Amino acid sequence: MWITLCRWILSRSPSSFRVRHGEEVLADLTRRSAHEPAGLARRRWQVAALVDLWRTMRRERRMARSPLWADIGGDVRYAVRGWRRHPAYALTVVVTMAIGLGLAAAIFAFADGYLFRPLPFPGGDRVYRVSDPKAQIASALKATEVVALRDTELRRYGFVEWNTRDTGELDIDGRKVSVLTYEVSQGFRDTVALPLLAGRAFEPADHAPHAPRVAWLSHRFWMKEFGGDPAVVGRRVPFASLETTAAGADVTVVGILGPAFTTLDLNNPPPALVQPARAGRPLRPTTLSFPLVRIPPGETPATVEARIAGVLQAVAPAAEGDVRVVRLTALRELQTRGGRPTARVLLVGALLVLALAASSLIHLLLGRSAVRHREFATRLALGASRWRVVRVFLVEAVLLGGAGVAAGLLAGHALSALIASRIPQLPSGGRSLALVPMLYDWRVVTAAVALGGVLVLLGGLWPAWRVFRWSAAPGRVPRGVFRGILASETAMATIVLAGAATIGVGIFQYLHQPLGFAYEDRVNLVPWGPDGRVLRGVEAEAALTAVRATSGVRLATLATTASGRVTAAPNSASDVTRVEVMQMPVGWIETWGVTLREGRAFVAQEHVARADAAIVTDVFAATTWPHQSALGQTVVAGGASRTVVGVIDSPRWRLSGELQPTVYVPADREGLRAPVTAWVDRRVIAEIEAGQASVLTVPITSAQPGVTVEVRVQTFDDLFMRDVGEPRFQTPIVTAFGALALALAGIGIFGLVSYLVTQRTREFGIRVAVGASRVHVWRCVVGEALLPVAAGLIIGLAVAVWLGRFIEATVFGAFTAGLPVLAGVGGVIVLAAVAAALVPAGRAARVNPVVVLRAD
Amino acid sequence: MASRRVTDTDPPLAGPALHVLLALGTEARHGYAIMQEIEERSRGAIRILPGTLYATLKKLLADGLVEECAPPRNADSDDSRRRYYRVSRAGKAAVKAQTERLSLLVTLGKVFR
Numbered sequence: 001m002w003i004t005l006c007r008w009i010l011s012r013s014p015s016s017f018r019v020r021h022g023e024e025v026l027a028d029l030t031r032r033s034a035h036e037p038a039g040l041a042r043r044r045w046q047v048a049a050l051v052d053l054w055r056t057m058r059r060e061r062r063m064a065r066s067p068l069w070a071d072i073g074g075d076v077r078y079a080v081r082g083w084r085r086h087p088a089y090a091l092t093v094v095v096t097m098a099i100g101l102g103l104a105a106a107i108f109a110f111a112d113g114y115l116f117r118p119l120p121f122p123g124g125d126r127v128y129r130v131s132d133p134k135a136q137i138a139s140a141l142k143a144t145e146v147v148a149l150r151d152t153e154l155r156r157y158g159f160v161e162w163n164t165r166d167t168g169e170l171d172i173d174g175r176k177v178s179v180l181t182y183e184v185s186q187g188f189r190d191t192v193a194l195p196l197l198a199g200r201a202f203e204p205a206d207h208a209p210h211a212p213r214v215a216w217l218s219h220r221f222w223m224k225e226f227g228g229d230p231a232v233v234g235r236r237v238p239f240a241s242l243e244t245t246a247a248g249a250d251v252t253v254v255g256i257l258g259p260a261f262t263t264l265d266l267n268n269p270p271p272a273l274v275q276p277a278r279a280g281r282p283l284r285p286t287t288l289s290f291p292l293v294r295i296p297p298g299e300t301p302a303t304v305e306a307r308i309a310g311v312l313q314a315v316a317p318a319a320e321g322d323v324r325v326v327r328l329t330a331l332r333e334l335q336t337r338g339g340r341p342t343a344r345v346l347l348v349g350a351l352l353v354l355a356l357a358a359s360s361l362i363h364l365l366l367g368r369s370a371v372r373h374r375e376f377a378t379r380l381a382l383g384a385s386r387w388r389v390v391r392v393f394l395v396e397a398v399l400l401g402g403a404g405v406a407a408g409l410l411a412g413h414a415l416s417a418l419i420a421s422r423i424p425q426l427p428s429g430g431r432s433l434a435l436v437p438m439l440y441d442w443r444v445v446t447a448a449v450a451l452g453g454v455l456v457l458l459g460g461l462w463p464a465w466r467v468f469r470w471s472a473a474p475g476r477v478p479r480g481v482f483r484g485i486l487a488s489e490t491a492m493a494t495i496v497l498a499g500a501a502t503i504g505v506g507i508f509q510y511l512h513q514p515l516g517f518a519y520e521d522r523v524n525l526v527p528w529g530p531d532g533r534v535l536r537g538v539e540a541e542a543a544l545t546a547v548r549a550t551s552g553v554r555l556a557t558l559a560t561t562a563s564g565r566v567t568a569a570p571n572s573a574s575d576v577t578r579v580e581v582m583q584m585p586v587g588w589i590e591t592w593g594v595t596l597r598e599g600r601a602f603v604a605q606e607h608v609a610r611a612d613a614a615i616v617t618d619v620f621a622a623t624t625w626p627h628q629s630a631l632g633q634t635v636v637a638g639g640a641s642r643t644v645v646g647v648i649d650s651p652r653w654r655l656s657g658e659l660q661p662t663v664y665v666p667a668d669r670e671g672l673r674a675p676v677t678a679w680v681d682r683r684v685i686a687e688i689e690a691g692q693a694s695v696l697t698v699p700i701t702s703a704q705p706g707v708t709v710e711v712r713v714q715t716f717d718d719l720f721m722r723d724v725g726e727p728r729f730q731t732p733i734v735t736a737f738g739a740l741a742l743a744l745a746g747i748g749i750f751g752l753v754s755y756l757v758t759q760r761t762r763e764f765g766i767r768v769a770v771g772a773s774r775v776h777v778w779r780c781v782v783g784e785a786l787l788p789v790a791a792g793l794i795i796g797l798a799v800a801v802w803l804g805r806f807i808e809a810t811v812f813g814a815f816t817a818g819l820p821v822l823a824g825v826g827g828v829i830v831l832a833a834v835a836a837a838l839v840p841a842g843r844a845a846r847v848n849p850v851v852v853l854r855a856d
Numbered sequence: 857m858a859s860r861r862v863t864d865t866d867p868p869l870a871g872p873a874l875h876v877l878l879a880l881g882t883e884a885r886h887g888y889a890i891m892q893e894i895e896e897r898s899r900g901a902i903r904i905l906p907g908t909l910y911a912t913l914k915k916l917l918a919d920g921l922v923e924e925c926a927p928p929r930n931a932d933s934d935d936s937r938r939r940y941y942r943v944s945r946a947g948k949a950a951v952k953a954q955t956e957r958l959s960l961l962v963t964l965g966k967v968f969r
Contacts, residue, residue: 021887021910024939028888028906049905056907060914381960383868383953 002046003030006053013057014064025053075395082396090400093364096747097404097455099740100357102411105440105448107350107733109416111343112443113436114336120260121193126295128328130159130308134318139327140288141312147283148315149291154307157293158191160184162264165275168241170251172225179221179272181241182265186279191294192264192331199233199255206254206276213239214276216255218262220437221272232256239273251275262437264292266334269425270434292331301328338431342730345499345807349737352496356744358455359489361404362462363751365397367758369464390464397460405452412448416440419733424725429656433726486752486785487792490829493745494796495803498825500738502800502807505821507727510656516649518593521685522714525696526675530706535674539704544585546699547676552684553696557591559673560584566663567636572624579620580660581637583667589615589648591679599631599646607666614642617650620661635663655723676700677714688713742832749836753785757840764844765852774845781841782834789833796829797822869954872904872912877921877943877951884925886938887913913941921947 006029010022029049036042062073083090118124131139150159165183169176186207188194197219206214217232226232236250251273263270295304305326312324369376379389420438427434527535527543535543540558547556566579588594589601597618606613614635621630621644633644642665650659678696687695688711697709717724757764764777800822869877879885879893887909894904904912916922923944943951 017911017914021914024887025906025910027938028891028909031888032891032906049907052905053907056911060911378961378964381957381964383957 002033002050005050009050009053009057013060016064017056017060029053072391072395075392076399078392079396079399089364089368090403092747093361093400094404094407096357096360096364096744097401097452098407098411100354100744101405101408101448101452101455102415103736103740104350104354104451105408105412105444106415106419107346108447109412109438109440109444110419111347112447113438114339114343115347117260117436117439117443119332119335120195120258123193123294124332125330126297127192127331128293128295128301128304129331129334130291130293131327131329132312132325133327134322134325137288140290142285142316143283143287143289144285145312145316146289146291149308149311152311154311157295157304157308158187159291159293160186160188160191161277161289161291162188162192163277163289164265164268164271165277166241168239170225170273171238171240177225177272179239180269181215181273181275182263182271183275183277185277192292195258195261197256197258198230199253201255202276207279209278209280211276211278213249213251214254215251215273216257216275217253218257218270218272218274219259220262220270222256225272230256260437260439262434264331264335264435266338266430266432266435267427293328295328301330304328335435338427339433339436341806342431342433342726345503346730346733348803349496349499349734352492353737353740353744354451354455356489356492356496356741356748358458359485359492360744360748360751361455362458363485363748363755365460366462367751367755369393393464394460397456397464401452401456401460405449405456408452409445409448412444413440416444422729422732424729426722426725428723428726431726433729482752482756483788483791486749486788487795489745489748489752490789490792490833491796491799493741494793494825494829495800496741497738497829498797498800498822499803499807500734500741501821501825502804503730503734504738506808507731510727511724513652513655514649516594516651519714519716519719521680521682522592523678523680523685523688523696524675524710524712524714524718525678525700526710526712527700527704527707528710535704535707537670537672539707540672540674540676541669542703543674543700543707544672544676546703547678547696550696550699552681554679554681555587555591556676556678557587558585558667559675559677560588560664561667561671561673563665563671564638567639569624569633569635571628571633573626574623576620576624576635576661579663581663581665583671584615584664585667585672591677592651593679594651595649597647597649598629599644601646602666607668611666612640612642613645613666615646615648615664616644617659617662617664618647619650619659620663621647623661637663637665653719655720685713742828745829746832746836749785749789749833750839753781753837754840754843756784757781757844760844761847762852764847765849768847769849769853777847778841778845781844782837785837786830786833789830793826793829797826800825868957869950870912872908873916873921874951874954875902875904876909876912876916877947880922880941880943882943884928884940884942886927886940888938890941916947917941919946920944921950 003026006026010018010025013022033042033046033049036045062069119127130141132141133139135141146159146161149155162182162184165181167178167180170179171177184202186202186204189201196216199216202214202216205211217226222228222232232253233256234253236252239249239251257274293304293308295301305328309324309326312326316324318324376389379392380386416438417440423433423438425434426432525543525547527540529535529539544556544558547553560582563581563583566576566581569576584602586602586604586607589596599615602611602613602615605611614637616624616630616635624630625633630644630647635642635644642663648664650662652659680696684695687693693711697711700709701707712718764780767777767780768774875894876890879890879897885893887906890913891904891906891909894902913922917924921944922941925940925942927938927940
């Protein structure tokens with residue numbers, strides 16, 4: 001039985017061994033086994049011989065594949081055994097790489113769309129948006145002009161539109177899901193070939209006035225609400241909106257948009273549904289349009305601009321003495337310019353953090369090589385070639401690097417999902433981060449693997465090179481190299497921390513600007529009439545009266561309304577003709593807590609009698625009458641000459657942008673408009689938040705049956721929802737950058753100083769032996785570390801100041817961090833460096849000279 | 857401390873390989889005799905099993921440190937059918953280099969005394 005097993009094992013060995021030595025092996029096994037005493041001793045010997053034969057067979061099979069790979073397999077097993085003995089070291093390397101690479105991969109996934117990736121449809125670089133730079137509002141064309149352009153030979157350019165349409169509710173398996181829908185004009189995909197993951201394009205019949213409703217789902221909505229089920233194509237889903245209520249309609253899903261596309265609208269959140277625009281809908285003269293065109297090859301934007309302007313001049317001429325002008329803006333430019341500054345800054349920050357991680361990795365491997373110098377010396381002494389010893393090191397570096405890259409890819413995937421979930425859907429300060437989706441695709445994975453490969457090479461090659469140059473004694477890191485590494489690490493950490501602090505302080509100042517009004521304990525009430533329009537005039541006044549009479553309401557007012565522009569202001573120092581005039585309802589200043597700087601508010605009689613009084617903002621007063629008091633001055637607005645009776649602080653209704661000069665006039669009854677803003681007691685706020693909004697809505701609805709009222713407690717985020725998204729998105733990312741940079745720099749400094757202490761242990765032992773105090777040794781270590789840290793700090797701060805102007809493009813408002821922030825960053829870096837050097841310094845100070853010198 | 861730098865022309869010898877070469881010495885032996893010689897010299901402290909022995913012989917043959925030869929004149933008839941091995945010139949040089957390395961190792965090991 002035993003010999004049969006031996007034969008079987010031999011049969012599995014490579015023929016190069018089996019043919020040559022098989023018979024000898026079997027003969028010797030039989031002969032030698034017979035020499036052992038019968039019984040347990042023989043059995044033991046036979047088992048040992050069987051195991052030995054099995055291992056020999058396995059080794060021969062490995063060798064038969066390739067001797068080199070067999071050796072490398074041995075190096076791999078050796079490396080794994082080493083990590084089992086020192087798991088903290090391997091874990092630290094993998095975690096360091098995972099952090100650096102994961103963050104870099106996630107940020108690259110964000111930045112790729114804004115900086116490198118082309119538009120996700122063919123020919124995207126030839127698609128342009130048409131605008132009129134001389135237009136009154138938003139540089140937009142009128143919708144009627146676009147229709148006229150489509151009726152000319154210029155229709156070949158497309159002139160397609162992507163517009164918001166409606167909000168509504170989808171009924172998905174009993175769940176009511178609120179959705180925003182957009183619509184596209186006929187032939188949209190001929191001009192802008194939006195990627196469709198499944199389904200079909202809209203057909204001309206889909207645009208007919210009474211055609212069955214069809215829609216594309218956005219990729220994000222499809223994944224979130226339908227779990228990515230491809231069977232949703234063709235499904236009919238109940239859909240209720242203002243538009244469909246009367247018609248009552250399901251909507252049939254006919255397509256799913258690809259993941260690389262979200263929206264083309266800078267000013268509104270991305271859609272959940274996209275529907276075909278209905279043909280034949282009447283257009284108002286004031287309806288605006290931003291059509292998209294595709295320029296054929298061989299034509300240039302300039303020639304197309306001239307053609308379109310020429311046709312517009314013919315169909316809708318400009319005022320006498322002027323000509324129509326048209327501008328084409330590349331679609332890619334529109335999609336990416338808002339997010340590009342943020343993408344650049346975040347990408348640079350992530351790469352710096354990655355460089356810090358690489359630096360820490362080099363220190364860890366360097367330290368490890370120093371600890372193993374005796375092992376390497378022994379191997380060399382036993383006859384291993386230098387390449388053989390270096391190969392052990394490289395195999396370990398590649399394995400650790402591979403594990404680190406894999407961990408980094410996983411961490412990057414998780415981080416990018418987290419970042420993507422926090423991207424604000426509304427624009428902030430005129431910039432939208434929702435236009436370009438984050439994709440963790442093959443581009444990101446390739447970039448991460450390439451970066452990881454570079455990390456591994458850097459992390460493994462230099463220590464391996466140092467091992468290669470050893471004789472039997474370990475070499476030291478030259479002091480200049482040591483200082484250079486420490487200084488460069490400190491510089492990188494300083495740049496990242498200074499950038500993070502600058503952005504953080506800028507965001508803080510942006511979010512805490514003086515607003516010029518109070519919003520706490522204010523409630524917004526929007527009464528909708530039966531016809532779906534917000535109440536105006538007498539009805540608005542009636543709603544206001546009802547609210548004022550409610551218990552718990554301190555003050556209430558209606559909204560201001562636009563009332564033309566200032567015509568003239570005698571004695572003015574600036575052009576006032578573009579200044580807006582607003583009608584101010586009764587109690588507006590008091591209800592909103594606006595600060596009255598000079599003069600007085602309007603009295604009730606002035607509202608009733610349409611008195612010729614005016615209140616101006618401080619910005620208007622400062623620019624129009626910079627050296628005089630505004631009180632008593634005259635402004636001409638709406639054909640009437642008005643006397644300024646008060647100056648108020650300019651209320652800031654948007655966090656970004658300059659404060660605009662404004663003139664307020666008393667609102668008469670026709671100028672009254674809801675919503676009603678009420679300043680209420682805290683008790684009322686608590687009741688509303690507990691779901692008892694009827695305390696405020698019932699007085700309105702009982703006075704005016706058929707009216708529905710929306711109630712919103714005014715919060716900072718509600719008021720400034722179009723301003724806070726991106727700053728709040730940036731805050732945790734830059735905080736993470738700063739914290740990681742500090743942590744990695746601390747690890748790096750700790751590792752380097754520890755390595756230095758290890759190298760100089762004998763020297764410290766001798767110093768202590770000849771009488772140096774422990775404090776002296778401590779000062780030696782910390783002082784040697786702090787010098788290059790100081791140099792790196794100065795360099796880092798200088799670079800941070802230079803880079804500051806690029807960072808300012810991402811910081812909202814016109815804030816700069818300035819000296820206090822940079823001084824704070826410097827202090828934090830120095831403290832971190834001292835803390836990191838303390839432990840190895842303490843170890844050096846505790847060196848026992850007897851032990852050190854005896855080891856010689 | 858070693859003053860001579862080890863090069864690739866003096867390949868290091870793994871444990872079993874050195875024992876096999878030492879057991880062969882200046883004579884030609886077959887595999888079983890090598891096993892017996894090693895056991896006797898070490899008084900049973902070192903036992904090389906057949907699997908390891910022949911794998912080692914295969915490698916030594918491939919490295920040119922051992923060569924096959926004709927059975928000696930005094931071989932038994934049974935033994936004369938077996939393969940005989942002897943140390944080549946390169947093998948002698950390798951053994952010499954290895955013993956020098958081991959003496960260096962002994963020097964390094966003094967730190968533990």
